[in-house]
Amino acid sequence: GQQVMQIPQYQHVQEGEDFTTYCNSSTTLSNIQWYKQRPGGHPVFLIQLVKSGEVKKQKRLTFQFGEAKKNSSLHITATQTTDVGTYFCAAHFSGGYNKLIFGAGTRLAVHP
Amino acid sequence: NAGVTQTPKFQVLKTGQSMTLQCAQDMNHEYMSWYRQDPGMGLRLIHYSVGAGITDQGEVPNGYNVSRSTTEDFPLRLLSAAPSQTSVYFCASSELVGVVWNEQFFGPGTRLTVL
Numbered sequence: 001g002q003q004v005m006q007i008p009q010y011q012h013v014q015e016g017e018d019f020t021t022y023c024n025s026s027t028t029l030s031n032i033q034w035y036k037q038r039p040g041g042h043p044v045f046l047i048q049l050v051k052s053g054e055v056k057k058q059k060r061l062t063f064q065f066g067e068a069k070k071n072s073s074l075h076i077t078a079t080q081t082t083d084v085g086t087y088f089c090a091a092h093f094s095g096g097y098n099k100l101i102f103g104a105g106t107r108l109a110v111h112p
Numbered sequence: 113n114a115g116v117t118q119t120p121k122f123q124v125l126k127t128g129q130s131m132t133l134q135c136a137q138d139m140n141h142e143y144m145s146w147y148r149q150d151p152g153m154g155l156r157l158i159h160y161s162v163g164a165g166i167t168d169q170g171e172v173p174n175g176y177n178v179s180r181s182t183t184e185d186f187p188l189r190l191l192s193a194a195p196s197q198t199s200v201y202f203c204a205s206s207e208l209v210g211v212v213w214n215e216q217f218f219g220p221g222t223r224l225t226v227l
Contacts, residue, residue, distance in 0.1 A: 030212075043216075102147070104152065
């Protein structure tokens with residue numbers, strides 16, 4: 001089915017440690033998007049990956065799309081307290097499907 | 113541009129009541145969607161639309177109706193509210209760039225409680 005599995009559900013780190021969240025699908029994805037949601041807020045777009053094996057960086061954030069276009073990851077280097085929030089991946093599935101399906105999200109807590 | 117707006121921000125209903133959650137966008141986006149967010153469940157797609165007059169079901173459509181008579185508006189109707197529909201509802205919109213749907217812009221959400 002069209003599901004995106006995201007792990008871990010929750011991650012607690014000390015400030016300065018690294019953080020990674022992973023998304024996996026059993027079927028090929030057309031593209032994958034990443035969003036961040038602060039507590040009490042709405043999801044905000046971070047980035048979109050379209051090409052097989054694509055890697056994109058935004059300052060301390062590194063996004064990867066797997067070669068088979070079935071998995072993706074978000075890595076944050078040297079976390080800061082401003083990184084606190086829930087990170088979601090979301091995907092369009094290959095085959096002309098228009099709906100965007102979200103993973104369950106990874107909630108990141110950063111302790112100073 | 114106001115972006116994506118949603119009304120109301122908060123709503124309390126009694127079981128069996130009906131209501132409409134409003135969503136509007138001023139970016140001329142073809143794609144609009146409704147999600148519900150429950151703790152630990154992420155965002156689940158209820159219904160979506162790829163243009164005026166075109167709607168389709170998402171992952172959890174039961175108990176909800178939508179219509180898209182204009183590009184700007186995409187209301188979500190709860191036919192007979194149930195406590196299981198207590199949730200935060202987000203509306204979002206995006207545009208097609210080439211053959212790829214671009215980033216989704218989210219509204220601020222409606223927090224609904226059904227007693």
